[in-house]
Amino acid sequence: NPWTISPSDYTPLTDKPLPNDNLEWLLDELLSLTKQTHPNSRQASCIWLLSIVKGCGEREPITERVQALQNVFMDLLCESNDIVQDAASKAVCVLYDIYKSEELLQTLVKQLTSGTRQVAQVTSDTKLFEEGQLGSAPTGGNLTTYKELCSLASDLNKPDLIYQFMHLANHNAIWNSKKGAAFGFSSIAEKCGEALKAHLSQIIPKLYRYQYDPTPSIQASMQNIWRVLVSEPQKIMDEFYNEILADLLENINSSQYRVRQSCCLALQDFLKGSGNRTIHDAVNSMNDLWTKLFRVMDDHHEQTRLTATRTAKILSKLCIRGCDVSQGKAGVKMVEAILPPLLNVGITNSVSEIRLICLQTISELVTSAGKQLKPFLPKLIPALLQATGELESTKLSYLSTMLGAQSQAQEAIDSARASFAKSHFTTETVSKVSPAYSSRRSSVDRIVL
Structure with a gap:
């Protein structure tokens, strides 16, 4: 009875291995549900898959589908829903504990540094923005789903507006992807040990900048990874000083305002003193900066x-x-x-x-x-x-031109x-x-x- 006996106290009635048929069927059903666009289906299937991976992580059906499960959880990390991101990050951590997948680690690093994600299908009810993120329509309605955005573009007689909305949605998804990777990364960073050292030169410069992102949720996620990953901040800052400065200079004129802003904020702290460095260590970059x-x-x-x-x-x-x-x-x-x-x-x-x-x-x-x-x-x-x-004052120049013929006025202007x-x-x-x-x-x- 699952209500009165805990899993650790339960003794199977037989020593025979459990059949895999039911587990295989359940896994396939849940994996198919994660491909649906409805947020409730994705959330429910994510939590179910987390429970199965935690309880049956080493069973054959899981082992056979480990690559598919990794891909699904990496995709779910990109959801804007914090519950889904948290569940997916825990599942990623469980899979890494069991299978020590180097590919999983590399995928997380890539997603954290570049924000890439799989192309997502969009239906009329797909939620592209959180409520209030784009304000409201002239009629007072929400602007969250694809259908509502199309309706607004049609009402304004500007069909090209939908492309601008989709560009914004894609930009939003990229940063959700980075935030999701941060969830997963912080879960396994402590357990990776030596495996992460090879990626530090790629991670540290971008991670330092991400800590200054103007969005509080992104900022908090990145600061959490920094605390987990960097045990000696002064030493790391000293070691990667040139790489961090190069990344800030490369992105300070980015096309995204949040990146420009984060670079400026990061420079304020970075230039004041990082590790054992001083402003003289950045002298060769002063002209560019x-x-x-x-x-x-x-x-x-x-x-x-x-x-x-x-x-x-x-x-x-x-x-x-x-x-x-x-x-x-x-x-x-x-x-x-x-x-x-x-x-x-x-x-x-x-x-x-x-x-x-x-x-x-x-x-x-x-x-x-x-x-x-x-x-x-x-x-x-x-x-x-x-x-x-x-x-020189433009007003004085204007007056000099207007009153040039009047000697007294010209003397006063001079x-x-x-x-x-x-x-x-x-x-x-x-x-x-x-x-x-x-x-x-x-x-x-x-x-x-």
């Missing part, structure tokens, strides 16, 4: 733009500290690395936030770097003066222009630079003239 960060500071997505601006401010402070006179040759190398993007791209940029950060950085750089700036003076001062001219130039960041910075380098005065005068 500043240039790409400028693009994100002009992002169409507001939150991403604000995040990039905060990252630029942190990077500015770190660079100023790295250029300090006390840093010696490393400071000179940092100055050489950051001045080109600041002068060539930053201070004349059309985005005011970019100009402001660059000018503030250069202004503070003059104080901290001291005589280390001397070799760069011929490039620095012309760029600052050019920035002063390009950033006076205002001179006042603006004197108070401008660039002029103040030039004033800081010039007295400090008397030996360069003649060349500076030639440049100004």
Whole structure:
């Protein structure tokens, strides 16, 4: 009686092996149910399969279908339903415990790093988005199933809108796939031991970035794997410093706003100090980093733009500290690395936030770097003066054109222009630079003239 006797206390009435017919039939039925699109069928079959794998994992029908079961559970890991993902991750862990499948581990790594999944069938009732994720239709109805999305596209007389919805749904599925892989991966990470070491260079850079994903559920899943996988964070960060930085630079201008945002957030912590590294370890990437960060500071997505601006401010402070006179040759190398993007791209940029950060950085750089700036003076001062001219108030230019024939008004405008130039960041910075380098005065005068 299953209600009064636990499985461990049960003694079979016969020593004969149990017949496989019923188990084979049940497995085939459940595997076919997992291919259906109805979420309830997939959830129920997933939980049934988990129970069977846990209780009968080493029986012949399971062994014969282990590859099919692995594929099914990997697909179920991609569901948006947390219950299904949790059950599938436990089943993956059970299968790995029994069969120690290297293929299963490689599939998990691939799904975690790239987010690939099998092509899913779609019916009219297939749920593509969670309730409220896309808001509501003009009539007040939901926008969750394929049928409802088609109906909205038809009502708006924009049939091509359904393709945009499906693109969003695919993007959503990819991140669910990564989150699902995180569920499964965290379950077996502790048991894999040496088997995982071969994949660390592939996993660590992406996993570090995923921890900063703007979606809380994705973020929590990835942080959980990081805690399980990385027992010594400082050591790992030191070992994979260059790989992590390369991954962040590669993805900071991604077409997906959440990836751009996560890169900016990750850089804020990464650059402050990872392992035994300092900002000088990233000196060769400074030109690339500043240039790409400028693009994100002009992002169409507001939150991403604000995040990039905060990252630029942190990077500015770190660079100023790295250029300090006390840093010696490393400071000179940092100055050489950051001045080109600041002068060539930053201070004349059309985005005011970019100009402001660059000018503030250069202004503070003059104080901290001291005589280390001397070799760069011929490039620095012309760029600052050019920035002063390009950033002149458009209103003053307009008034000068309109009132050019009136000498009195023109004198007042010229006076205002001179006042603006004197108070401008660039002029103040030039004033800081010039007295400090008397030996360069003649060349500076030639440049100004």
